[in-house]
Amino acid sequence: MVWDRSPQMSYHRPKFGSGMNERTAEQVPMIDIDADDVNRNDVAFYNQRSRIVHADAEEKMILLFDYRGKEKGEECIHWKHLKALKDGNKWGVLRHPMVLHFVNERLVESAVFYLAHIVAFFFFLLLLSSHIFDKDTCKDVLVTLFVIVFLFFMMIKGAIKARISKSISLWFVIAYTFNILTLIGTLAYVWLPHLFEYDDFHQEVKTIILWALPIIAVMSAWINFLYILRKSPYGIYIFMMVRILKSFGHIATIWIPTLISFSFAFHLILRDSGVEPWESSDTYKNATMLHKLFVVLQAVTKTSTMMIGEVDADNILGTRQWIPSILVLIFEIITVILLMNLMVSLAVGDVNDLRNTSQDKILRIKLNFVIEALQLSEAVGTSFCTNPTNNMLIVDFGGGYFSKMDESINRVFDERRESIAGQGSPANLGFGKMTNPSSTSDLVFHVAFSKERLRMRMCRRPVLGRSQNVHVDGCTLNLIEAPESGIPEHKSSFAVPDDESGCLRKAKQWLIGLDWHAYLELY
Template sequence: SSFMVWDRSPQMSYHRPVLGKRMNEAEQQPMLHIDDADDVNRNNIDFYNQRSRIVHADAEEKMIFLFDYRGKEKGEECIHWKHLKALKDGNKWGVLRHPMVLHFINERLIECAVFYLAHIIAFFSFLLLLSSHIFSKDTFKDVLVTLFVILFLFFMMLKGAIKARISKSISLWFVIAYAFNILTFIATLAYVWLPHLFEYDDFHQEVKTIILWALPIIAVMSAWVNFLYILRKSPYGIYIFMMVRILKSFGHIATIWIPTLIAFSFAFHLILRDSGVEPWESSDTYQNSTTLHKLFVILQAVTKTSTMMIGEVDADNILGTRQWIPSILVLIFEIITVILLMNLMVSLAVGDVNDLRNTSQDKILRIKLNFVIEALQLSEAIGISALSSLCTNPTNNMLVVSYEGGYFAKTDETISRIFDERRESIAGQAPPPSHLGFGGMMNPSSTSDLVFHLGFSKERLRMRLCRRPVLGRSQNVHIDGCTLNLIEAPESGIPEHKSSFAVPDNEASCMRKAKQWLIGLDWHAYLELY
């Protein structure tokens, strides 16, 4: 189990160790403190701290965040998709995890929830239609599948054109995913319309049969992979990440699994090929067969052995030969593969799943951030009112988060006065005092903090961490069944609103709550240090 202890009192602050040279250099840099949309660097966390306030409502077990998204021009906001892309390209994940930026991303995600749900329904309908097409074919289904493919290709081409026009460089992963989708749709169209083309002649029937047998398998399996790819942004996306993580672990252990599989496959084939046990054929049949058939016999032996490795040993047929060597070989096979190797793979999978639970929100944030950037680019490039609302709708300036992770957002016009008063009070003043260190963090010598000392009953217990800190990186420390999850992060830096502030009621509609559940962020995973 993993845990984190923190204090929500206003005096509590968290300090990340910084090298002395970097701290001194940061203290000498001028601190921008005037809230101007053009003068302040949006890649600096100070910009978002100045436009944010926090209220700790401990009695209601809630935190209230107040944000100022107003830009320099009327109707504009201070955060744009270009700023998000610049932060992502610069690996400024410490800034991207700021509540003001996360709230902006979350609001855009909620506005995209209807389109995302339509995408899920459309592709799931396409997958069902493609699967049902295998059992019963007619012209109506052919036309319907073709229309789905044309619709998906249109949006893919549109997305690729916008990506190529706006982005200076395109990632390799985008090219691979784009090519995979194109091949999927080509295989689908070929599966639907090639049977009509093959009806015009009777030549090469065996080749045509193989093609018509392989195309639906490729089309359905690739459509299934694409559907799982779409579901990554859903509440069940973590399970897809678990599948991918386990697959990567299997790739690492394949260096042991594949040689073991090949060795026992040929051993069983050598001993049982004349025993009459399926699928091992007799040596005479094997010698008189073609090269293609020999390869197929080897494939059957490997496939049979792989099914035996997962527990289906099927020892009755082998023991029915009543020979010493096959019986001993089965016993060795069970010990090495079924007991040792399979338990090793299961233990690795369990460990990967536990590690992924601690880091899954970072992966999901990356995916949803890319989705928001692409959605905003698309809405800006296309002059359709239904899509352009993503850029024109104002962001709610109040966020209420409970300690259990639930949240709601609303707009309060009176919040703007809080930031207007501060702008007037700091205009013309000197830069902030030098006790602010790197990234707006308080120097340990300039403030009174609450320090928690961890005592370990076990002697000679040491903790080793990397010297160079990386924001957002997770360090796991295992101590006799207990796991400490240490996440490097800067101090909050958000000023606390001292005036009395009543906790508003949750007036969110059922539709908005459903959108938050479908694609919204998990705030409990990001606000542990605030």
């Protein structure tokens, strides 16, 4: 074999297996002859760097990737490429198995730091909750230390975001401001009682402040803890809560007027009946404006509890009056039966829709997490997230997966680079016969029926060499592009490697890794 040592090519000595002789190993080119290196925003770039092997007997799919960059030691995917794809809404490219595998490997490397974040905030939430019931100096100091550490990392995150990003989203500004203000409010909750002890002025205002601050501190810590858990395996349930809350916001245009109307109706009818919380009209006349507003709030709160099923009709029916009894009957029909069932049906529909789209939302969150982790690693100059990405991914049909590094796989892609550089047809370098990638980059689709209770059976091979025609009446076939669509198939014999992943790596994959079974169906 003759290699053209042109100025655009450089060579290195990879560690190949024993099936390749010494001379060939010394002459393998690096990646800088790649003609497809010009457009990383196109899915064709990643298709040319990927190969697929169908191991149907083992019910596995093997994906081979080439992440080598132009320079030795660097890779062809960088956080800037991921950010450019995200900003350009190139989600079809981001769902490519090669990009997803790169993101998943960075997530697995970040699992320890993510776990530390979860544990730290969980103990912070417990510490705040216990601080409300039992205050002492030790807990004050611990809460302060937690807040200082959180503020320190928030400042670093904001500085890196401002220095690297050309534009900052409104949601980031709102979330960042909320976190800063709540952390400052937590410090005020801890140390303001000590400051208020020095004088006795404005005791009512101080009481209100000291009553509100712990509520704000604990609730904000709870919200932040749920925000952190979105990347965990239970993140889908947090998305369900948010989705149902949004649906409630849409139906609030019906719920709020109904609540206010029945609240005032019950207040007018029952305020002289002695039934709590509706007070007598004499007490209401002599009350201050603040007390009047509190009476209205009690009436609204009582009616809202009645709307969710706690009607408490005995006290109302105990008045033995016609109008309250009829009003309770109308209230039960409109709110308890109609309105509440409407809200439940909307919530069930939202949950079903979210199950189909949740992986898209989780991918957005985990992609942002990977970009921020890589930005932080580059800004502080650490070796975090710099391990070479495993170039082999094995996914079984049940959803399990594992990855490993095999440098001998690079020969598959070196053959393609030789062909691109005009060195002739690809040769067999001991890794099996590799056909022309362009002839095997077929489009592959999943077939799904749009109607239920319809079946279609196809023979894998024609019987006696005859062609088989399939006729399906009364249905429409939905063709969904499969993940292997466009990826060249490696035709040579390939032994499925064993899973050598340890318990620690499997735990990391479970904690923050991608759900490959779901993403292979979404792509």
